[in-house]
Amino acid sequence: MSEWMVTTSSAVVLDEAILQLWLLGHSVEQATTQRMPAIQPPVPLRVLKSYITSQYRTYEMMHHYLHHPRHFAGQFMFPLSHSAKQHLIEKYYSFDESVIREILGKKLNSRTRKDLDEVHEKTGVKIISCRRQFDNLKRVMKKVEDAEGRTLVQDIEHQFLLPHYLARQYAHILFIANNRLDTFRKRLSCYQFSDFEYCGAVLMQYWTASTMDTLPEFDPQLAQDVRDLKSLVLNDRAVIDELRNRISNNLSQSAHPPVLERIQSNFKVVLRNMLSIGCMINQQKEVRNILGEIADKLVDAFMQVGWSSIDMDAFYSAMAAEFQNTASLASRYRERYGTNWIRLITGIKLISIRLFKQPTSQSILARSFTR
Template identity: 40%
Template sequence: MSLRCAALLIQTFLFTEVLAMANELDVFVGNTTLIDEDVYQLWLDGYSVSDAVNIRLKSGILDQTGAGPDVLESDTMDHYRTFQMLERLLHYPPKLVQQLLFQIPPYKQSMLIERYYAFDEAFVREVLGKKLSKGTKKDLDDISAKTGVTLKSCRRQFDNFKRVFKVVEEMRGALVENIQQNFLLSDKLARDYAAIVFFANSRFETGKRKLQYLTFEDFATCAEHLIQNWTLGAVDVAEDMDMDLDKEFLQDLKELKILITDKDLLDQHKR
């Protein structure tokens, strides 16, 4: 037998062995971090592993995959561990983009960040205008019961508001741009956070009964106009502060108070 024939026989034998091993392979190791968006949303919503498993069972996922309940529970736990490790990076999104430990495609990174900083309108409506302090955080139990948002999710959202506020509080420049640069949020979400930061800083009383019909979007629109026209940054480019209202302008507004307290004058000006 020639050397060429012997080499061909060896290659054929090795290929056959590889195929045999492939039939027994039940674990695959790669360097790309797998993200299940549905499980991620369950984690963000504050569900425990057992609750998340039950929700996934009801969705009919076992019929789609052919897996058993034990595999589903293991898969859910594995995803939850990954999200918990990623959370410290999500607190400061640029770190998530720069790190090399988790191999996550850019579009997935954007999804992780955007969803992590998303919030429930029912929740933000309850805390809008309040001081982002420990005192307000103690009320989250009641807010959770009132809004139906899980306590864990309430805490995440509140901590996000507070974190963004602290980072941009003393920054010069446009508020929306500062939020985008430091937290890599979309333009819409950055503008929403600008409204939250602005109201938290100015302490507008948005919880009054006569204002309850107003939605968060109503207040966000008001905040955008106030930032563009009433703040120090709008009045004096040198000040460049989008969070602080122009005190002289507010003082001038007090002179208009008589129009509100004097009914005859108010009716006259309305005409």
Template identity: 35%
Template sequence: MDHVDIFVGNNTMVNPELYKLWLNGYTAPEAAQVQQKRGILHEYGATYEMLLSDTLDHFRTFFMLERFLKNPPSMGEQLVFQIAATTQRSLIHEYYQFDATVIREILSKKLSSRFRNALDDVSDRTRVSLRSCRRQFDNVKRVFKTVEEMPGSLVDNITSYFLLSTQLAQQYAAIVFIVNNRFEIGKKKLAYLTFGDLVHCANEMIATWSNSAKDSKDHEDVEVDLNRDFLHDLRDVKVLADKEILDEHKFIVMRRLQGKLTPVAMADLDNNFKSLSKALVNIACGLNHSKELRDFFLDLVEKVIEPCRQAGWSSREIHTFLFVYKDTSTALEVFSRHGPALRMVWDRYMNTTVSCLMKIYHT
């Protein structure tokens, strides 16, 4: 008897426009109305009832896919939906995308259930739907809980477990780092700091101050934590706040800056050099304590940025000052007395602090 081979396929077709609407928090009827306004009924000669039924089918598929999106490795292992690998990666990438304004709001609070239940305020302020805000909150908390205690590189851990692009993983790494160290960024005077500002500073600290930094001894330790040896050694820079050293440093800096700053900036620096220098030194010494570490951004703004901004310093002028200040500090006699270790820890601190200051000094 002849036999017939029968192949039945059930490839899942994903409509990217509908998927985007679903991610943005639209209901199926709302998404159908959006498509109707785009002229899809005229294009296909369909009725609204047909359009709504099709949209409901897609949305049911998205809701069933969500449990796999929350655990990305399972997407490639599941047999319920036949989806091409490239489409799987795209679905995961889009699911973990976020609105910078929403994440900026989330980072200002604790990742608690109480805050999740109060995301209506975030939705109102950012004009992002409540459903989307909740998805973004849940994604941040999920990534954080998954990688917070993993040894090694945050970016590598996030890309491996959540299958995200390096660029997106770097942003999530910064988010995890900020949440883990509980940086205070919710104060009113810090509201001007953008999500991009925070990502830049967090990634700088990860690269130079964390356990994975090249100057750290514990390369394989958890990267979300700052290196304790480095923070402990920073206390030694307190000597830079001594009166004689401040006088010596001020003389060198003022001489080097002649003709490089406006007369107004030079006069202000002449009056306030010691307070600016002490601020930078005290911030360094305080990083060994949890409270002072959490206030890192607040201290930079209150003790360095605000005084310079009020005096009318331009971004170029503060950059010039900070470069000269750092460059001349290691030429001080105190560094010769304490050996190369103090110079290394000061450079390590200043390089990152200057980078952060320049990023968040908005004029």
């Protein structure tokens, strides 16, 4: 019936095209209409509908088992090969990025589930499919939130038998959801799921504590060190001047004149904004706005004065490298805070570069380094 048909036994036939239509939430009638033009040679409508009805019945019978992938993988009710089971699990837990973009950062509760009608209207994805994707997220969250002994990605792979790439995506989504990071601020409306997933990955890698808790949390020691650095650096003009000069010299060797032209007057404000953002991560109410703050206080300010993403990359790389060379700052401080300085700068650099795009077709409204 389909060029994508996969036969796993005489008892169970999985048709990839029909499976996809079922996952998308199409009814039997809708699926029949969709598939009819592709069937060669043509078959009577009633034959195709009967075939699709049989396929749907099989998937509905598997539905409950797919909520518990490890149980599904070990059951013998459906005589499927190991690879077929893995494929079904992966497809069932796949998602539409447009749907997750509308859910991202919200609580995974009954109220959000009730609002999925709005997600359906915005994305055009059928409500049945929206509910499947939401329920999958909630199911994964509930399963891993109390687990210990593995990283979040490892635990999702273990509990749900998902391929590594998909487990990583779920991990980043859950990290954003668990920390309630705001992705709906007007300034952030131009960004897609992939942008936020990338930012979640960066935050998890550079700004969370190394613990065996499955759901990682922002590192309070990093936040404390940044607060200390803010006091040490911003209150010492000699440190600021030397760091600025060292970064200028570093950039002059890299041939980045647009950065050099603006660094002298803007350096202290950039430094202050960067350290202030780092201080947010241990404040639950403030950390929710961290992506918006990076976009507002750094990315938009760089855009306004004509910096490019290449300039930003060079500037942050120089800032990370020259900290240890700043003699005006006591060596004990450079040794104590050096690692967390690099963690802070690297996280901000990667996120800033990713968010470096025009928010809409409109120009950026009046924003400045002094915000």
